Amino acid sequence: MGLPFLPVRGVIGTDYTVVRPDFKTIKNPYGADEILVVPAVSPDVSLIHAFKADKFGNCIVNSSIDDALLARASQKVIVSAEEIVDTEELKTSQRGNFVSRIHVDAVVHMPRGAAPTSCGSYYSADIEVLKSYQAAAKDPQTFSSYVKEFCLRLRDGGDAA
Amino acid sequence: MTAYYTPEELMATVIARQVKNGETIAVGTFSPIPSTAAILARESHAPDSDVYIMGSRDWWPFSEGSQEFFNMAQKGRFDYFFLSGAQIDRNGSINLHTIGNYHQPKVRLPGGAGSSMLYYMVKKVILFKTDHTVKSFVEKVDFVTSAAVTPPSVHRLGGLHFVITPMAVLVLNKETGSLELFSVHPGHSVEEVRENTGFELPLFEGNADETKPPTAEELALLRGPVKDHVTKIYPAFAKKAFGGEIG
Numbered sequence: 001m002g003l004p005f006l007p008v009r010g011v012i013g014t015d016y017t018v019v020r021p022d023f024k025t026i027k028n029p030y031g032a033d034e035i036l037v038v039p040a041v042s043p044d045v046s047l048i049h050a051f052k053a054d055k056f057g058n059c060i061v062n063s064s065i066d067d068a069l070l071a072r073a074s075q076k077v078i079v080s081a082e083e084i085v086d087t088e089e090l091k092t093s094q095r096g097n098f099v100s101r102i103h104v105d106a107v108v109h110m111p112r113g114a115a116p117t118s119c120g121s122y123y124s125a126d127i128e129v130l131k132s133y134q135a136a137a138k139d140p141q142t143f144s145s146y147v148k149e150f151c152l153r154l155r156d157g158g159d160a161a
Numbered sequence: 162m163t164a165y166y167t168p169e170e171l172m173a174t175v176i177a178r179q180v181k182n183g184e185t186i187a188v189g190t191f192s193p194i195p196s197t198a199a200i201l202a203r204e205s206h207a208p209d210s211d212v213y214i215m216g217s218r219d220w221w222p223f224s225e226g227s228q229e230f231f232n233m234a235q236k237g238r239f240d241y242f243f244l245s246g247a248q249i250d251r252n253g254s255i256n257l258h259t260i261g262n263y264h265q266p267k268v269r270l271p272g273g274a275g276s277s278m279l280y281y282m283v284k285k286v287i288l289f290k291t292d293h294t295v296k297s298f299v300e301k302v303d304f305v306t307s308a309a310v311t312p313p314s315v316h317r318l319g320g321l322h323f324v325i326t327p328m329a330v331l332v333l334n335k336e337t338g339s340l341e342l343f344s345v346h347p348g349h350s351v352e353e354v355r356e357n358t359g360f361e362l363p364l365f366e367g368n369a370d371e372t373k374p375p376t377a378e379e380l381a382l383l384r385g386p387v388k389d390h391v392t393k394i395y396p397a398f399a400k401k402a403f404g405g406e407i408g
Contacts, residue, residue: 009235010278013311014254015304019263033316064216066226097224 001073004040011036046074049114051096051122052089053081057104060096062120071103080110082122095120116150166375168327169402170383171346173197174375175325176243176287182207184240187230187283188214189274193391193398194289195243196220197383200390204382217394231275235282237318242283244276245290248302251339251360253309253321255280255288256302263304273306280307284319293326295359310338329354330372332365341365344372380404 007026012034017023028035048067053059059079061067071077079099084107090098113119116129129150136146166174176198180186184207186199192214199212213230214220223229234242246255247270257273259266280286290297309321310333323343324331332343343365345354351369355362375383384403392399 008278009316010281010307012315013308014273014277014306015258015263016273016277016306028316031316034312034314035316063224063226064221066228069226069228097226 001040005037006040007035007037009035041073043070043074045076045078046070048077048079048099049110049119050079050081050099051120052083052085052093053079053104053107054085054087054090054101055107056087057101057107058087058090059099059104059107060090060093061099063095063097068097068099071099074103077104078106078108079104080108080113082111082113082119084109164375164377164380165404166380167402167404168346169194169197169398170375170380170404171372172289172325172327173201173383173387174379175330175372176289177201177205177207177379179285179287179322180207180210180241183209185211185238186213186241187234187239188212188220188243189279190215192243192245192289193395193402194291195287196394197387197391197402199241200387201379201382204386205379214394219390219393227275231278234275234279237282237284239279239283241285241287241322242279243287243289244280244307245288246302246306248297248299249288249290249324250299250302253288253324253333253340254302254305255307256304257306258304260303276307280309280320281311281315281317282319285322286320287322288324290324290326293328293354293357295357298357299359309333328357329369331362334363334365339363342369344370346372347374 011017011023012025017025017036022039024037025034026037048061048071050059050061057079059081112123115123116126116133118125133146136142172194176195180202186202188195188199196214196217199214203210203212212220213222215227215230233239244255246257247260247268248256255276257270257276259269261267311317321333324340327346328349329345330343331340333339334341341363342351342354345351351364388399388403
């Protein structure tokens, strides 16, 4: 949106205003109430995992989360996708939201790129892997072996989980 | 004669009975009991109610992500929403942030998501808690993620309708701003509820009724069509929360 801040209902009277001094209470200039304003979130780079993308960066993303909004809010956008398809196929795709190439800087073909979390109708969350993450995260040493096994495998030439 | 029922079935039934036909019920993440309640209301006396359940494909008619959902809430379009907290305090404030000091917490919790707006802008918010202990019902929460009682200078459309736990229903006394005991579930006593509450708990308007348990009709709906729907959203919950055949 290119705006420095937005007003939000609620929040005043909670401890958010204690730990977030950047959340400011102002008088509503158009009413008698007080209202909270919060600074814009303007990411330098967003990584978005799409269902399908074409080679130009047009893509279909999950419509139940805010990926399309994130793409429009960011300076740079890198899209990874389960499938790389022709532009025509994107136009007939039923599920998900369309994000135009005008917001996208790079496309990566990355099947199972959302694993171990879920990805639409492609795959469900892998509860066992998530549990092993939960256990591993308690200790720096076990955490780094988790990262090695599940996160660095692709970089090191292995297959996705 | 009262049939056997689970605490989850009782809690869902009490919530469902509140809904009037045509009211809009929105349910957030990790909310299996409210989801069960919303679907039970639809399957019984509120067939024209809209039900939105975050994380479910069948019950999520939004096309523009959670932004669309939260904007609709902020417009005051939801009659019901459901919140919980690791702690709930005397004034109905909830804590989803930290146990202990915020900057050096004993436990870091998931955070508030939209609760600091939803509690203010949904007409009737029901707090649900699957345990009722002195650790979860405290005099003052360690961190106020969202509040039931706020200054009059803040625009507030709605707020706390009631709190439901496996033992009791609590309501806010608007004059004192404190929670009071409204009803006690069958099998529990006023003394037991008070022993498990970390603040003084007066009886609402001087007496606490027994919560009405699910009827045979309600249990049949719960264990039939409602369970089928809930299984698609919360399979592990559905397996343990619903009782068996009514004998």
